[in-house]
Amino acid sequence: QVQLVESGGGSVQAGGSMRLSCAVSGHTHGSFYLGWFRQVSGKEREGVAAIYRDGTSNYVEFVKGRFTISQDNAKNRLYLQMNSLQPDDTAMYYCAAGTSYSYQAPLRSDVYNYWGQGTQVTVSS
Numbered sequence: 001q002v003q004l005v006e007s008g009g010g011s012v013q014a015g016g017s018m019r020l021s022c023a024v025s026g027h028t029h030g031s032f033y034l035g036w037f038r039q040v041s042g043k044e045r046e047g048v049a050a051i052y053r054d055g056t057s058n059y060v061e062f063v064k065g066r067f068t069i070s071q072d073n074a075k076n077r078l079y080l081q082m083n084s085l086q087p088d089d090t091a092m093y094y095c096a097a098g099t100s101y102s103y104q105a106p107l108r109s110d111v112y113n114y115w116g117q118g119t120q121v122t123v124s125s
Contacts, residue, residue, distance in 0.1 A: 002026040002114040004095045009119030016085050016123070022078040022095030022116060028053075031102040036069060036080045037109055038091035038121075045094070047107025049080060058105040085123045092118040 008020040024034065035050035049069035051057045057069050068081040078095055096112035106112075 002028060002097045004097060004114055004116035006093065006095045006116045006119040009093060009121045011122045011124065012085055014086055014123055014125050017081070017083045018085060018121060019082070020080040020093055020095075020119060020121070022080075024076045024078060024095075024097065026114075028076070028097070031099050033098050033101065033105050034069075034071060034078045035096045035098070035105070035107065035112060036078075037094045037096055037112075038089075039094070039118075040091045045109050047109060048093070050105035050107055051078070052103055052105045054103065056103060056105050058107055060107055082121070085121075087123050087125045090121060090123050092120050094118045 003025045005023045012018050033052045036048045037045050038048050039045040049059045051069045051071055066084045070079045095116040097114040098112040100111045
């Protein structure tokens, strides 16, 4: 079992920055990857960024150059640094963990086994 707890959400004006954090605990050995997803009410959850335990990362096109995913293995934390935020980035952001693949950082939600409760990010214009 893996437990995930997000923090760091809130409100920011367009053009601003925010860092999300996810505390990871439980069985994190072997093939293990982490990801950030977001969801707007009434829409499907979409992958934003993912990282494998060796540091391999992957981003959805519309956040490349603005968002950075990172992990601190010593502190068992996952981060998402978000810069140049826009109103379209407003969503509930979820931290997720998966174990189905090795040396990959997938952005498909169906290959993630564990999910946090989410943290709301609101960007105003």
